[in-house]
Amino acid sequence: VAAAALLCALAAPGPRTAPLPERALAVAWLKPAHFAVLFARWVGLYRWSGEAPALLSRADLPCHGRAVRWPGGLLAAHAAESSLWAMTSLSTHAVLLAADGDRLAVREQAAAVPWPGSRSGLRLRPDTSLLEGDLEGVGAGPFLAVAGGDAAVGADGRLLRAGAAQEAPRVGSALARAWPGWLLASSPAPPGEPDGITLLPADGPAVSAVILPGSVGALAARVDGDHVVTVLAVTEGETGPRLWLAALERPRP
Amino acid sequence: VKAGPAFVLAAVAALPAGARAALGPLYGGEATVTVPSLPSALAPAAPADATERLVLGLVHETLVRWDPEAGTQPGLAREWTEAADGREQTLVLAGDLVLHDGRPLAAGDAARSVRRFLRGGTPAARRLAATLEGGEAYAAGHTDDLPGVKAVSDLHLSLRLRARTAHPLAPLASPAAAVTGPQGAGAGPFVPAGPASGSLRLTAFSGHVRGRPLLDTLRLVAVADAGTRDGWLRAGRAHLVPGRPGPESLCATLVLAVDPAQAPFDRAAARAALSAALPRAELVAHFVPGGQPARGLLPPALLDPVAGPPPAPGPVPRTAVALTVAADVPARLSQRVVAYLDAMGLRPAVRVREPREARRAGGLRLLLLAPEVAEGELALRAALDLAPTAAAADTLRAAAAQPDDAERRRLLRQAEAQIEAGHALLPLAWVPVGYRGDGRLRDARVDAGGRLVLEQAWLRP
Numbered sequence: 001v002a003a004a005a006l007l008c009a010l011a012a013p014g015p016r017t018a019p020l021p022e023r024a025l026a027v028a029w030l031k032p033a034h035f036a037v038l039f040a041r042w043v044g045l046y047r048w049s050g051e052a053p054a055l056l057s058r059a060d061l062p063c064h065g066r067a068v069r070w071p072g073g074l075l076a077a078h079a080a081e082s083s084l085w086a087m088t089s090l091s092t093h094a095v096l097l098a099a100d101g102d103r104l105a106v107r108e109q110a111a112a113v114p115w116p117g118s119r120s121g122l123r124l125r126p127d128t129s130l131l132e133g134d135l136e137g138v139g140a141g142p143f144l145a146v147a148g149g150d151a152a153v154g155a156d157g158r159l160l161r162a163g164a165a166q167e168a169p170r171v172g173s174a175l176a177r178a179w180p181g182w183l184l185a186s187s188p189a190p191p192g193e194p195d196g197i198t199l200l201p202a203d204g205p206a207v208s209a210v211i212l213p214g215s216v217g218a219l220a221a222r223v224d225g226d227h228v229v230t231v232l233a234v235t236e237g238e239t240g241p242r243l244w245l246a247a248l249e250r251p252r253p
Numbered sequence: 254v255k256a257g258p259a260f261v262l263a264a265v266a267a268l269p270a271g272a273r274a275a276l277g278p279l280y281g282g283e284a285t286v287t288v289p290s291l292p293s294a295l296a297p298a299a300p301a302d303a304t305e306r307l308v309l310g311l312v313h314e315t316l317v318r319w320d321p322e323a324g325t326q327p328g329l330a331r332e333w334t335e336a337a338d339g340r341e342q343t344l345v346l347a348g349d350l351v352l353h354d355g356r357p358l359a360a361g362d363a364a365r366s367v368r369r370f371l372r373g374g375t376p377a378a379r380r381l382a383a384t385l386e387g388g389e390a391y392a393a394g395h396t397d398d399l400p401g402v403k404a405v406s407d408l409h410l411s412l413r414l415r416a417r418t419a420h421p422l423a424p425l426a427s428p429a430a431a432v433t434g435p436q437g438a439g440a441g442p443f444v445p446a447g448p449a450s451g452s453l454r455l456t457a458f459s460g461h462v463r464g465r466p467l468l469d470t471l472r473l474v475a476v477a478d479a480g481t482r483d484g485w486l487r488a489g490r491a492h493l494v495p496g497r498p499g500p501e502s503l504c505a506t507l508v509l510a511v512d513p514a515q516a517p518f519d520r521a522a523a524r525a526a527l528s529a530a531l532p533r534a535e536l537v538a539h540f541v542p543g544g545q546p547a548r549g550l551l552p553p554a555l556l557d558p559v560a561g562p563p564p565a566p567g568p569v570p571r572t573a574v575a576l577t578v579a580a581d582v583p584a585r586l587s588q589r590v591v592a593y594l595d596a597m598g599l600r601p602a603v604r605v606r607e608p609r610e611a612r613r614a615g616g617l618r619l620l621l622l623a624p625e626v627a628e629g630e631l632a633l634r635a636a637l638d639l640a641p642t643a644a645a646a647d648t649l650r651a652a653a654a655q656p657d658d659a660e661r662r663r664l665l666r667q668a669e670a671q672i673e674a675g676h677a678l679l680p681l682a683w684v685p686v687g688y689r690g691d692g693r694l695r696d697a698r699v700d701a702g703g704r705l706v707l708e709q710a711w712l713r714p
Contacts, residue, residue: 065348065349066349066459066460066464067347067461067462067463067464068464068465069463069464069465069466069467069708069709070278070280070464070467125280126459127459127464127465128280128465129280130280130281142281144276144279155279155280155281156714157276157279157714158714170276170714171276172276173276173277173279186276187276188276188714
């Protein structure tokens with residue numbers, strides 16, 4: 001499929017929040033109108049009802065006292081069970097949280113985040129934002145981001161896909177799955193410039209779908225037919241990130 | 254979108270892949286910085302030049318840091334409180350601190366380090382000693398008792414002052430005041446490996462108070478020749494070398510120090526004539542890229558300059574003089590100053606010495622001054638060491654006791670003018686301290702004191 005022949009659709013401008021008080025490390029859809037945002041020391045449950053997303057509740061993570069210069073984190077959502085695993089560079093454990101109505105409740109703890117394609121799960125390399133753990137067909141990491149059990153961003157910013165034949169392209173550190181075989185990723189230039197979201201098919205060239213006015217720090221996608229509904233944590237200038245909602249239409253030849 | 258709340262969909266054409274965006278900061282990798290020379294020791298000290306300042310800032314950490322805009326900032330101490338009308342300052346250390354050797358870092362280490370600092374005799378140490386109860390007697394070695402410094406728990410360090418003082422903790426931001434363990438281990442962002450000839454390898458310290466640096470390792474390589482250093486950069490062997498353009502700070506002052514006890518400059522009129530004859534604007538225009546003709550002893554980041562009356566022109570004595578040039582003064586800059594002096598008929602006999610030795614020399618000295626702490630009063634105290642002036646010393650004492658910031662700044666400007674009025678320390682140019690890179694190393698910066706800060710730096714893949 002030639003990139004020039006592809007078209008995609010963007011919801012622009014979608015609903016967005018006021019600046020958040022701190023950097024969002026990860027986002028994940030939990031239900032069609034609910035998503036979770038991972039911060040260094042807590043998880044927020046947000047609801048989107050056509051207006052700007054609203055924070056419903058928060059759950060604090062068990063944290064150690066050491067400073068981490070640039071924390072990272074991982075959310076693993078199980079939409080069918082309305083639950084998610086969360087872990088950050090500051091947390092002592094991975095924590096299973098369940099959305100009970102509009103509230104988040106801690107259900108369980110583990111040493112690592114259970115993850116598809118990983119026997120021992122994924123965890124944060126101590127004092128860094130790097131993810132560690134075997135990912136079948138992808139490698140042992142460290143990773144900047146993971147999406148499902150078959151795709152990750154390596155520590156050098158290259159996209160790693162199980163069974164990929166073509167040279168690994170460079171991407172940013174936000175990654176999510178879209179339609180089968182498709183990934184969404186932020187783009188690879190350093191912070192401080194407008195960011196973009198790139199659609200990456202299993203085969204064929206990538207397509208830049210959205211240019212954004214800031215850096216994408218986290219990204220989640222939910223497939224809805226020919227659309228993916230995304231939550232983006234976008235940082236513009238010196239203010240905290242805003243959560244943006246945007247829908248992308250599946251590219252057509 | 255079929256399910257969920259609707260929002261407007263707008264079709265846009267596909268855009269070329271590779272839009273600018275956000276990868277980073279990233280952990281990992283090794284960066285190489287070339288420097289003119291490496292210090293022979295890594296113990297806390299007042300840095301003599303930019304490389305010492307860099308190395309000590311990598312290896313060591315202070316209780317507090319100083320920001321010219323924001324004032325005292327947390328270092329190993331996460332906060333501080335004052336009592337007894339400001340005469341009692343209690344610093345609270347961050348929790349779970351460790352030293353490079355793995356030992357816990359406690360307030361006892363901080364107290365011992367403050368004692369070491371006070372006996373070091375730097376301008377910042379003397380300022381602290383003058384304000385602490387028992388500080389001057391202890392600093393002078395008359396007693397080992399120091400009632401003004403006490404570790405009251407593992408996390409709390411108490412300082413008792415003789416009187417309320419402006420910015421009482423600022424001296425503790427000196428690199429010479431860094432906290433070390435009983436065996437000398439530091440607590441800075443990088444752990445130095447064993448000594449190696451001509452290079453120093455440092456590894457990221459996971460226990461650093463602000464978190465592990467992003468780089469895994471850092472290599473400092475001594476390359477004496479500037480052209481060779483540039484070659485390292487061009488060949489991709491180094492990520493940063495001294496120079497510009499790149500991260501920089503206008504923080505150093507090139508000064509010509511004149512010994513007022515030595516003929517022919519034992520006459521104030523002769524010193525003023527020398528000052529008036531020095532073509533500062535021409536020097537800067539041709540030989541100090543990024544610099545400014547000095548309009549005072551301190552760069553503007555430390556103290557707003559106020560132009561004083563120009564020195565009175567007059568005949569410069571035509572005689573042979575000894576000129577000691579500090580080794581960190583760029584060669585083409587010192588050569589130009591020598592040419593100026595020669596053109597005046599001074600016939601300078603030049604010798605190059607290490608910066609500390611050059612400061613102690615007699616006769617004329619060409620020095621590059623950067624502050625021990627980037628705070629106006631402390632920087633002026635260092636200048637006062639080179640050109641002692643009783644009136645300026647009195648004014649600095651008044652500034653130290655002045656709680657009102659505006660009035661304090663007025664006093665500091667007055668003290669600066671009093672030092673300059675003696676024409677024993679002639680500011681020539683404000684000189685940037687900077688580093689040039691090839692774009693691979695991101696987020697390196699130079700602070701207001703001229704320290705290259707690499708703890709936030711990361712390598713772009």
